[in-house]
Amino acid sequence: MADLLIELFSEEIPARMQAGAADALKKLVTDGLVDAGLTYAHAEAFATPRRLALAVQGLSDHSPTLREERRGPKVGAPEKAVEGFLRSTGLTMDDLSIQDDKKGQVYVAHVTTAGRAAPVIVAEVLERTIRNFPWPKSMRWGAGSLRWVRPLHSILCILSREDGAQVVPLNVDGIVSGDSTRGHRFMAPDAFSVANFEDYAAKLKRAKVILDPSERAGHIWNEASQLAFAQGLELVEDKGLLAEVAGLVEWPVVLMGRIEDQFLDLPPEVLQTSMKEHQKFFSVRDPKSGQIVGFVTVANRETADQGATILAGNQKVLAARLSDAKFFWDNDLRLVSDAGLEGMGAGLSDVTFHNKLGSQADRIDRIAALAREIAPLVGADADMAEQAARVAKADLRSGMVGEFPELQGVMGRYYALKGGYAPEVADACRDHYSPLGPSDDVPTAPVTVAVALADKLDTLTGFWAIDEKPTGSKDPFALRRAALGVIRLVLVNDVRFSLLNILASSHFQIWLRLYDTGYADRVRRVAIIAREMGIPFDDAWEKLKEMSEAAEDASEFLSEFSAKDADLIEEVKIEVGDLDLGQTDAALTLPFFHDRLKVYLRDQGIRHDVIDACLAMPGNDDLTLLVKRAEALSDLLKTDDGENLLQGFKRANNILTQAEEKDGVEYSFGPDPKLADTDAEHALFTALDQAEAAITPAMQAEDFAAAMQAMAGLRAPIDAFFDAVQINAENQILRRNRLNLLHRIREICLQVADLTKVSG
Numbered sequence: 001m002a003d004l005l006i007e008l009f010s011e012e013i014p015a016r017m018q019a020g021a022a023d024a025l026k027k028l029v030t031d032g033l034v035d036a037g038l039t040y041a042h043a044e045a046f047a048t049p050r051r052l053a054l055a056v057q058g059l060s061d062h063s064p065t066l067r068e069e070r071r072g073p074k075v076g077a078p079e080k081a082v083e084g085f086l087r088s089t090g091l092t093m094d095d096l097s098i099q100d101d102k103k104g105q106v107y108v109a110h111v112t113t114a115g116r117a118a119p120v121i122v123a124e125v126l127e128r129t130i131r132n133f134p135w136p137k138s139m140r141w142g143a144g145s146l147r148w149v150r151p152l153h154s155i156l157c158i159l160s161r162e163d164g165a166q167v168v169p170l171n172v173d174g175i176v177s178g179d180s181t182r183g184h185r186f187m188a189p190d191a192f193s194v195a196n197f198e199d200y201a202a203k204l205k206r207a208k209v210i211l212d213p214s215e216r217a218g219h220i221w222n223e224a225s226q227l228a229f230a231q232g233l234e235l236v237e238d239k240g241l242l243a244e245v246a247g248l249v250e251w252p253v254v255l256m257g258r259i260e261d262q263f264l265d266l267p268p269e270v271l272q273t274s275m276k277e278h279q280k281f282f283s284v285r286d287p288k289s290g291q292i293v294g295f296v297t298v299a300n301r302e303t304a305d306q307g308a309t310i311l312a313g314n315q316k317v318l319a320a321r322l323s324d325a326k327f328f329w330d331n332d333l334r335l336v337s338d339a340g341l342e343g344m345g346a347g348l349s350d351v352t353f354h355n356k357l358g359s360q361a362d363r364i365d366r367i368a369a370l371a372r373e374i375a376p377l378v379g380a381d382a383d384m385a386e387q388a389a390r391v392a393k394a395d396l397r398s399g400m401v402g403e404f405p406e407l408q409g410v411m412g413r414y415y416a417l418k419g420g421y422a423p424e425v426a427d428a429c430r431d432h433y434s435p436l437g438p439s440d441d442v443p444t445a446p447v448t449v450a451v452a453l454a455d456k457l458d459t460l461t462g463f464w465a466i467d468e469k470p471t472g473s474k475d476p477f478a479l480r481r482a483a484l485g486v487i488r489l490v491l492v493n494d495v496r497f498s499l500l501n502i503l504a505s506s507h508f509q510i511w512l513r514l515y516d517t518g519y520a521d522r523v524r525r526v527a528i529i530a531r532e533m534g535i536p537f538d539d540a541w542e543k544l545k546e547m548s549e550a551a552e553d554a555s556e557f558l559s560e561f562s563a564k565d566a567d568l569i570e571e572v573k574i575e576v577g578d579l580d581l582g583q584t585d586a587a588l589t590l591p592f593f594h595d596r597l598k599v600y601l602r603d604q605g606i607r608h609d610v611i612d613a614c615l616a617m618p619g620n621d622d623l624t625l626l627v628k629r630a631e632a633l634s635d636l637l638k639t640d641d642g643e644n645l646l647q648g649f650k651r652a653n654n655i656l657t658q659a660e661e662k663d664g665v666e667y668s669f670g671p672d673p674k675l676a677d678t679d680a681e682h683a684l685f686t687a688l689d690q691a692e693a694a695i696t697p698a699m700q701a702e703d704f705a706a707a708m709q710a711m712a713g714l715r716a717p718i719d720a721f722f723d724a725v726q727i728n729a730e731n732q733i734l735r736r737n738r739l740n741l742l743h744r745i746r747e748i749c750l751q752v753a754d755l756t757k758v759s760g
Contacts, residue, residue: 001041001058001060002059002118002159002161003057003058003059003159003161003196004040004054004059004118004122004157004159004168005053005054005055005156005157005158005160005194005197005200006029006054006055006056006126006156006157007051007052007053007154007155007156007181007200008051008053008130008155008156009050009051009152009153009154009155009181009182010050010051010148010150010152010153011151012049012050012150013047013049013052013149013150013247014247015049015243015244015245015246016244016247017136017149018047018048018049018247020136021047021133021135022045022046022047023045024134025045025052025054025133026043026044026054028128028132028133029043029054029056029126029129030043032124033059033122033125036063036121036124036125037063037064037066037116037121038059038060038063038118038121039059039060040056040058040059040060041057041058042056042057043055043057046211046213047247048209048210048216048250049247049248049249049250050185050250051181053200053211055197059159061118062116062117063115063116063121064115065112065114065115067111067112067113068110068113069108069109069110070085070088070089070108070109070111071099071101071106072085072089072096072106072107072108073085073106074101074103074104074105074107075098075106075107082107085107085109089111090111091109095109095110097109097110118159119168119169122159123157123168123170126155127170127172130146130148130152130155130172131172133148139151144173146172146173152172152175153175154178154180155170155172155175155178156178156179156180156181157170157177158179158194160195160197165194165195179194179195180192180193180194181194181200181204182207183203183204183206183207183208183209184207184208184209184250184251186300186301187207187208187251187302188206188209192207208250208251208301208302209251210252213243213246214246216246216249216250217243217245217246219252219254220242220245220246220252220254220298221235221242223252224254224256224282224296224298227256227296228256228284228296231256231294232287233285233286234285234287235282235283235285235296236282236283236284236285238276238283241276241280241282242282245280245282248280249298249299249300250300251300251301252298252299252300253299253301253302253303253307254296254297254298254299255296255298255307255310255314256284256294256295256296256297257294257295257296257311257315257318258293258294258295259271259292259294259295259318259322260319263319263322263323263325264292264293266322266326266329267329267410267414268290268292269410269411270325270400270407270411271292271322271325272292273404273406273407274321274325275318275321279295279314279317279318279321280297281296281318282295282296282297283296284296295318297314325400327399328399328400328402328403329400332344332398332399332411332415333415333418335398336415336418337418337419340419341391341394341412341419341421342391342394344394344395344397344398344415345361345364345390345393345394345395345396347397348364348393348394348396349362351397354462354463357462357466357510360393360396363458363462364389364390364392364393366458366462366509367389367451367454367458368389368390368454369509370389370453370454370457370458370502370506370509371385371386371389371450371451371453371454372386373502373505374450374453374454374497374502375446375447375450377495377497377502378446378449378453378493378495379446380446380447380449380450381446381447384422384424384425385428385446385447385450385451387421388424388425388432389450389451389454391421392409392412392428392429392432392455393412394415394429395407395408395409395411395412395415395429396408398411398415408433409429409430409433412426412429413426413427413429414426415429416429424445424446424447424448427447427448428445428447428448428450428452431443431445432451433452433455434452434485435484435485435488436481437481438484438603442488442489442492443489444492449489449493449495452485452489453486453502454506456482456483456485456486456489457482457486457503458506458509459479459482460479460482460483460486460506460589460592461506461507461510461589463477463479464479464507464588464589464592465507465510469592479592480596483592483593483596484596484599486499486593487593487596487597487600487623490623490624491623491624491627494624495623495624496624496625497622498622499593499621499622499623500621503590590621593623594615594620597623597626598611601627601630606630606631607634609757609758609759610630610633610634610637610753610758612754612757612758613754613755613756613757614626614629614630614633614753614754616753616754617629617753617754625702628704629752629753631704632705632707632708633704633708633752633753633758635705635708636708636712637758639712641712641713642712642715644715645711645715645718645749646755648714648715648745649718649745649746649749649755650755652718652742652745652746653742653746653755653756655727655739655742656739656743656746659728659739660739666743667739667740667742667743668740668743668747669736669740670740670744671685671740671743671744673685675733676737677734679724680717680723680725681724681725681738681741683720683721684717684718684720684741684745685741686717687713687717687718688714688741688744690713691711691713691714691748692748694706694710695707695711695751695752696751698710699751699752704752707751708752711748711749711752714745714748714749718745727742
């Protein structure tokens with residue numbers, strides 16, 4: 001056994017690529033070694049700005065000798081078939097043997113593949129890895145053909161044992177492998193040799209290089225936290241920035257500075273974003289005021305003045321950056337003071353949202369109308385929700401958001417408060433984008449919820465209307481994320497409304513928008529067809545397509561109603577019900593929400609067949625009601641009573657279905673208790689009466705847990721009934737009564753959920 005050490009030493013590797021590159025190096029090399037027949041005990045990869053390293057422990061010395069038996073063509077087969085078999089095995093006819101087979105005699109080759117030494121395999125695997133490394137971006141340099149993320153300088157590749165180390169011979173485009181590397185570019189640039197991984201890591205540290213990125217990150221965080229704590233401050237946590245900075249330095253030297261007083265009135269988010277994006281600085285906060293008052297920067301070297309010069313230079317650059325931010329802030333505040341948020345957002349009419357859906361101002365009009373409709377359903381004031389929707393995106397025209405797009409919403413809240421808007425409106429400006437992802441916090445303030453729902457629904461229905469639906473893995477407009485956002489907003493806030501009706505309203509807003517664009521003529525024609533033929537507005541699109549194939553007929557048809565165009569447009573905008581505007585599109589969009597809800601609930605541990613059973617019930621566009629039903633059914637089926645009841649239901653349903661198909665009638669007439677001739681039958685009648693008496697009011701009160709519990713009580717009497725009673729009795733009167741009794745079982749159970757969709 002030996003230990004393998006590989007280092008690929010190059011110019012600086014971008015920080016964002018280092019973790020992925022280390023993982024790729026480990027996978028490519030270890031997979032290649034295993035495929036070639038070697039085994040190993042453990043492998044670990046590392047990355048610094050100038051090197052990728054891999055340490056493999058317990059590597060076998062040789063690949064095993066393989067012996068295999070290969071069956072070839074039949075004896076007497078064409079000569080070319082035999083020659084091809086010989087070429088594939090590398091043998092001659094004298095080396096083949098003949099064996100009996102089911103279909104006659106066949107040639108058999110016994111092939112022996114000798115094992116190879118580990119150095120040979122390592123060299124082969126490493127060269128292939130280097131030449132085919134999956135960098136997101138790579139370059140060539142000099143006259144060679146090798147591609148690497150930055151010029152590759154050296155390859156360290158050694159196999160070490162107790163008796164010493166062996167260099168694995170390798171030459172990749174003139175880069176010859178060896179046992180040496182270099183330390184820090186400035187503080188320890190000389191080359192040195194290593195004997196094994198422990199020696200390598202120790203000598204690197206003496207040469208001012210911390211090999212392990214997690215150790216570098218831990219050192220940075222600890223040092224920065226201590227510096228802040230010493231001055232009564234605290235470091236603002238930012239794991240992403242910490243990982244990035246750890247990838248920028250091999251020997252982190254942590255320095256802390258103060259922000260000039262003239263910039264301290266800037267919002268904390270502005271200071272933090274500016275320092276992070278432009279300078280890769282950590283923010284330091286005063287825990288008493290919450291204000292960002294300082295910064296931490298990480299240098300890549302030690303200096304004689306303990307970093308004073310580096311810190312002074314960084315502070316000078318930071319002052320210039322924050323001066324820009326302060327200019328944007330002051331300028332934006334003047335604009336809000338003079339024209340209000342509406343004035344700031346006036347320019348959104350010149351910003352195209354989508355060429356088929358109009359400008360951002362058009363979109364805001366739609367969102368405002370929809371937010372006003374949603375507001376009463378979520379406990380928000382309609383006027384305030386509409387006002388919030390109209391100003392929520394005004395900060396998109398601010399100078400600050402133009403410089404830092406990630407601050408959209410955040411700045412909107414500050415500008416709204418400065419403009420004298422209610423705190424509820426200001427909070428909606430900041431939070432209406434949420435939730436952006438599955439782990440993002442969900443807003444709960446009613447005004448924010450109304451605007452957030454309207455925003456996401458408009459996005460989804462708008463792109464749905466212009467046929468930009470997600471396909472496969474492609475979702476360029478993040479419609480799946482918008483649907484999941486709607487689902488989480490509804491469920492977290494326990495919102496009760498018909499999603500179908502809200503979707504229809506949103507689609508209607510989209511159609512109204514089409515009247516004011518180049519689509520006006522086409523939409524007008526569709527509206528005419530829909531009105532005169534009495535068909536849904538959406539279906540009329542297909543009708544117009546059919547008519548266009550006969551141009552004369554279409555022209556005559558449309559000219560007949562041309563005089564009605566002007567009046568019709570106004571009617572269309574008012575009489576939504578007559579033209580059924582948006583209803584068809586809403587019905588088509590709803591299954592998309594159901595698919596997203598399935599994914600969401602599966603992550604919550606609810607089976608897909610349970611969800612299907614609940615989706616089949618009325619009111620499946622009330623997501624809160626739907627989820628409560630699914631949770632109750634899921635809980636029931638986790639119990640023995642629930643599982644056994646399901647089996648009893650399925651047995652009853654199967655017997656009844658078969659009998660109805662055979663007899664050609666429906667056994668839905670109420671069973672007569674007087675015809676019951678067994679104790680089990682009488683007990684089932686009683687149990688069904690009691691269950692129905694409990695389930696009906698529970699369902700009316702939407703108390704699904706109580707309804708499920710009442711239904712679970714049927715388990716024992718149904719089991720006893722099937723054990724004691726023969727359904728298909730010779731007496732036809734008894735048989736019909738018992739089949740009607742099975743229908744009653746099915747009818748009562750199907751009040752709660754469609755159990756036919758639940759797998760047994």
